[in-house]
Amino acid sequence: MDHVVTLENAEARPTAVVPARTTWQDFPTQWKGMLDEVWACLNAAGISRGCRNVMLYLDDVPNVEIGVELTQPCPLRGRVVASALPAGRVAVTVHRGSYAELGSAHRAVVEWCAARGHDLAGPRWEVYGPHRDDPAEIETHVYHLLA
Known part of the structure; x- marks a missing residue:
């Protein structure tokens, strides 16, 4: 799959x-x-819907944060804590297809940035679209924070 990479300012x-x-x-x-x-x-x-799943990889150890984007305040308990996806300049692509092939989206962003002289800060994350039974209909946004 060809991944189109763009630059954005993420909030x-x-x-x-x-x-x-x-x-x-x-x-x-x-x-x-x-x-x-x-x-x-x-x-x-x-809350049973309306929050997109996210996986934030803070570094290569990996230190990770697995959860959801919050669309409204929610009391949290246990190991569940409040956090945020990073703000800043990002390189982003949309991966369409199986989750098993998400690595190709990350590689595309890393290679695109290297070819254009954009240094990566380290944190990267995935924001998942609504669940689909057909892998061909799955859409995942892949972000890499720039230094």
Whole structure:
């Protein structure tokens, strides 16, 4: 898939997340439980839809924040905390298709930035569109914060 990369000024967006320090090996088995924990918290507050799922990778350790964009205030409990997606100049692309191929979107942004002399700050994140059963209809926005 060809990924069109553009530059944007991102505003901070409030999130409810479970933060964690993990490994790339363990992360694939952890993220779903973290996301389920956030949704259980939102459901307990009467919120069952309208919040897009997000995964924020703060660095390469990885320190991650898994959760949702908040569209309204919500009491948080347990490991679920308030945070925000970073503000600043970003390179962004839209990935259409299977989540298993999201790596190609990240590579496209990194390569596009390198070819144009844009230094990456490190944090990057994914904002997921509405769930679709057909992988061809899945849309995920991939952001990389610029230095």
